[in-house]
Amino acid sequence: MKQFLKATVTTVYIVFLLLPIYWLISMSLRTTNEILDTTKFSFFPRNITFDSYNKIFTDPTWYMGYVHSLEYVGINTMISVAVALPAAYAFSRYRFLGDKHLFFWLLSNRMAPPAVFVLPFYQLYSEVGLFDTPWAVALAHTLFNVPLAVWILEGFMSGVPKELDETAFVDGYSFPRFFFRIFVPTIGAGIGVACFFCFMFSWVELLLAKNLTRIAAKPIAAIMTKTASASGYELGLLAAAGVLTIVPGAIVIYFVRNYIAKGFALGRV
Amino acid sequence: MSAKTVNNKAWWLVLPVFVMVAFNALIPLMTVVNYSVQETFGDNIFSWSGVRWFQQVLQSDRFHGALGRQLLFSGLVLLIEIPLGLFVALNMPKKGFWVSVCLVLMSLPLLIPWNVVGSMWNIMALPDIGLLGKAVNSLGITYNYTRQPFAAWCTLILMDVWHWTSLVTLLCYAGLVSIPDAYYQAAKIDGAGSWAIFRYIQLPKLRHVMTIAVLLRFMDSFMIYTEPQVMTGGGPGSSTTFLSIDLVKSAIGEFDLGPAAALSIIYFLIILAISWLFYTLMMRNEEA
Numbered sequence: 222m223k224q225f226l227k228a229t230v231t232t233v234y235i236v237f238l239l240l241p242i243y244w245l246i247s248m249s250l251r252t253t254n255e256i257l258d259t260t261k262f263s264f265f266p267r268n269i270t271f272d273s274y275n276k277i278f279t280d281p282t283w284y285m286g287y288v289h290s291l292e293y294v295g296i297n298t299m300i301s302v303a304v305a306l307p308a309a310y311a312f313s314r315y316r317f318l319g320d321k322h323l324f325f326w327l328l329s330n331r332m333a334p335p336a337v338f339v340l341p342f343y344q345l346y347s348e349v350g351l352f353d354t355p356w357a358v359a360l361a362h363t364l365f366n367v368p369l370a371v372w373i374l375e376g377f378m379s380g381v382p383k384e385l386d387e388t389a390f391v392d393g394y395s396f397p398r399f400f401f402r403i404f405v406p407t408i409g410a411g412i413g414v415a416c417f418f419c420f421m422f423s424w425v426e427l428l429l430a431k432n433l434t435r436i437a438a439k440p441i442a443a444i445m446t447k448t449a450s451a452s453g454y455e456l457g458l459l460a461a462a463g464v465l466t467i468v469p470g471a472i473v474i475y476f477v478r479n480y481i482a483k484g485f486a487l488g489r490v
Numbered sequence: 491m492s493a494k495t496v497n498n499k500a501w502w503l504v505l506p507v508f509v510m511v512a513f514n515a516l517i518p519l520m521t522v523v524n525y526s527v528q529e530t531f532g533d534n535i536f537s538w539s540g541v542r543w544f545q546q547v548l549q550s551d552r553f554h555g556a557l558g559r560q561l562l563f564s565g566l567v568l569l570i571e572i573p574l575g576l577f578v579a580l581n582m583p584k585k586g587f588w589v590s591v592c593l594v595l596m597s598l599p600l601l602i603p604w605n606v607v608g609s610m611w612n613i614m615a616l617p618d619i620g621l622l623g624k625a626v627n628s629l630g631i632t633y634n635y636t637r638q639p640f641a642a643w644c645t646l647i648l649m650d651v652w653h654w655t656s657l658v659t660l661l662c663y664a665g666l667v668s669i670p671d672a673y674y675q676a677a678k679i680d681g682a683g684s685w686a687i688f689r690y691i692q693l694p695k696l697r698h699v700m701t702i703a704v705l706l707r708f709m710d711s712f713m714i715y716t717e718p719q720v721m722t723g724g725g726p727g728s729s730t731t732f733l734s735i736d737l738v739k740s741a742i743g744e745f746d747l748g749p750a751a752a753l754s755i756i757y758f759l760i761i762l763a764i765s766w767l768f769y770t771l772m773m774r775n776e777e778a
Contacts, residue, residue, distance in 0.1 A: 230581040234655075235595050241614045241652065242598065244621045245606075248613055259618045304506040311503035316494045323504065325769050330515050332765045334713035336734035337754040340741045341518030364514045367507055427605045427716045428734075432742065442605045446720060456613060463606040470601030478593040482664035485600065485657050486702045489772060490664045 242467070249273050249461035256456050273461035283462065286441030289355060290424065293438070296359035297366055298419040302412060304363075305370035310400070312371065313378035314386065327368035331487065335428045338364065343432055357433040358440070362426060366419040369487060373418060376488025377411025410480075417477045418484040421470060441466060519758075525751035543752035553753065555728065556736040563732060564711040567650050571707055572700070574651065575658025580688070582663055593663075596656040608720025611649040615721075635722065639729035642722050646730060649717060654710070658703045665699035666692065698775040705768040709761070733757055 248256060250273075251266045261267065277283040311317070312324060338361070346357040385407065389399040405412070431443040445462050474481075483490050529539040547553050583589050599607070617623040617634045622645075626633040635641040669692065677687050715734035718724065724731035724739070731739070737757065741750035 227581040227583075230578060231583070231592060234578045234659075235592070238595065238599055238652065238656070240621065241610050244614050245610045256619055262619060262624060264621070300510075304510055307503040308507040311500035314494060315497040315500035317496065317498045317500040317504075320500075323508070325766070327507070327511065328769055329762055329765045330511060332709050332713075332761050332768070333515070334715075334734055334737075334757060334761060336713070336715055336737045336741075337522065337758050338518050339738060340747075340750070341521040344521060345517055360514065363510055367510055371507060421601055425601070425603045427603065428738070442603050445609065446605055456619075459609055460613060463609050466603045466606050467598070467601070471598065474594050474597050474601060475590070478590055478597065481593065481597045481600070482660040482699075486661055486664075486699070486706065489702055489776075490661060490699055 245460050245463050248456055249464050251457055253455060253457050273457045274465075276458060277461055277465065283441075283444065286439060286444040287465070289434070289438045290430075290440040290442070293355035293358040293362070293430070293440070294420055294423040296355055297362045297423045298416050300359060301363050301366040301370045301419045302374075302415050305367055305374055305415065306405070306412070307400075309371050309374035309378055310404070312375045314383065327371055328487070331365045331368040331372075333364065335364075335426065339428060339432050342429065346433055352433065353435045353437050355438050358430045358438065359423075361429045361433055362423045366422055369422060369484075370415045370419055373415045373484055373488035374408070374411055376483065377408050377414070381407055414477055414480040414484055417473060417480075421484075424466075424469065522751045522754045522758075525747045526755050529748060539748065543748040544756070547749050547752045547756060552736065553756075556731055556733050559729075559731065560712060560733045563646070563650075563714070564708055566647055567654075567711045568704065568707055570647070570651050571655045571658050572704060575655045575703065576662050576696075576700075578655070579659045579662035579666060580692070582659070584667065593660070596659055598656075599653050600656055602653075604716035605720050607649065607653055608717045611645065611652075611717075612721055615645050637726055639726055642726060642730050646718055646721060649721065650711065650714070653717070654707060658707065661699045661703045662696060665696045669695050701771050701775060705764070705771070709764060709768070712761070712764075 247264075247266050250269045250271070252268065252270050252272065255261050255267060312320065342357075342361050343352070346352045346361070351357040351360070381404075385403070386399065389403050394403070427440075427442045427446070430440045431446070434440060434443065441462065445459060445466075477484070524536075526543055527539060527541070528536040529542075582592055602610070612620075614620045615623045615635055617627055623633060623635075632638075633641050635645040673691050673695075674687065677691060682690070713734055714732060715738065718730050718732060719735055719738075722730045724735045737750060737753055740746045740753065744750075
């Protein structure tokens with residue numbers, strides 16, 4: 222009986238989570254006429270059509286949005302994890318002048334509202350000629366992804382015993398050789414998790430991505446919001462575009478399922 | 491934590507991060523500080539205006555309104571999400587195949603782009619063609635979130651609960667599985683009921699993760715922008731205009747640089763104070 226109640230709670234919660242996602246998928250498979258005709262309202266689509274997906278995959282203004290998004294997300298992930306690796310090592314192994322202050326400063330950037338940074342970023346990146354390139358968004362997103370990567374990696378590195386480093390140094394390894402040959406492979410899982418979260422947080426952000434690009438690097442999220450208002454009610458198309466943005470996360474989620482809590486809590490669980 | 495060696499050369503290792511964050515955080519912040527104490531008439535002509543913008547913002551009804559709505563929103567969201575998340579975590583299976591299924595399905599909302607979350611709930615809540623809107627209206631309740639402020643609030647809160655409760659659940663779950671079996675066995679021998687187990691074993695052990703959950707949820711709901719912007723655009727009227735929406739409106743929409751910059755700084759100071767609280771609580775938990 223108790224087991225049954227427990228299972229019911231979990232099931233009800235998961236159904237609640239899946240309903241809006243189901244509705245989005247179901248909308249993406251309907252024709253605009255069926256969606257807008259309120260007399261034809263039904264839980265399941267009547268005639269399944271892939272027109273919306275077809276349009277997205279054949280119209281460059283749509284599919285290039287995904288390419289642009291993937292561009293800056295990829296650049297951002299690489300930069301964030303690359304600069305975070307040595308720093309996380311330093312935080313997990315050494316004490317140095319101002320270490321706690323620096324650690325807190327990093328955290329405060331993860332917590333900073335992007336709304337505060339929109340205008341200054343716009344001016345800064347226009348000044349250095351990066352506006353409307355994937356680099357502008359990639360660099361802007363390091364604001365919260367670098368701290369995130371440092372915190373997650375520091376959590377994983379602190380789990381590696383210090384004896385590993387000491388033995389390697391006694392064996393005559395230089396620091397770079399130890400770091401890349403021994404240490405990086407040891408915390409491979411941590412690097413994977415850090416990459417995943419940098420990818421994710423860059424992928425879900427819209428405010429900065431939208432305002433730092435105009436045409437050449439416009440992300441899919443911005444194209445969606447623009448379409449939503451410009452072409453009136455192409456809800457099917459909008460829903461299909463939305464479904465496609467969920468796909469990357471849904472594919473890799475299985476591999477990081479045990480680290481999701483850790484990542485969202487900045488490596489602190 | 492205590493076994494760390496003191497080595498100031500470690501600065502070379504953090505230098506890349508330091509340079510990166512300095513470029514990204516300090517330069518923009520200084521820009522904002524500059525605007526906040528100057529007056530501009532365009533053409534890059536600026537004159538000193540002291541704390542005038544700060545006074546103007548702090549005394550304006552618009553700021554009070556946005557801050558009040560923001561606090562109310564964050565408060566309501568916390569009140570629902572924290573207990574609900576904990577409740578679901580307590581009822582989740584502890585081992586086996588279903589754990590993975592639950593973890594994957596529950597994480598889904600966390601990984602959806604924020605504007606898609608907004609669009610998704612938009613489509614879900616439309617009164618005539620949305621599943622939720624249609625269902626509520628067919629119960630005989632007039633519901634239209636683009637016209638009724640109360641309906642807009644309910645929809646936004648429901649959306650946030652949908653979006654973020656899983657974060658609380660996952661954190662609590664991670665805390666729960668880290669409790670050794672020996673604790674439960676000891677409780678069984680003492681004949682403790684499930685309430686006693688919850689009150690004296692699980693809850694104290696969850697203190698650390700709960701602190702993180704509360705502060706993360708507070709911070710993130712305090713900065714919420716994209717989802718309400720896509721859903722309601724801050725309306726109807728200004729009934730769902732939260733701090734970030736208000737700030738973006740005045741900085742980019744109205745190009746009101748001075749007041750926008752002053753508002754940015756006030757906003758940032760609030761966030762900084764809460765971050766500090768977060769950091770202190772977290773570090774204390776880790777040392778304990």
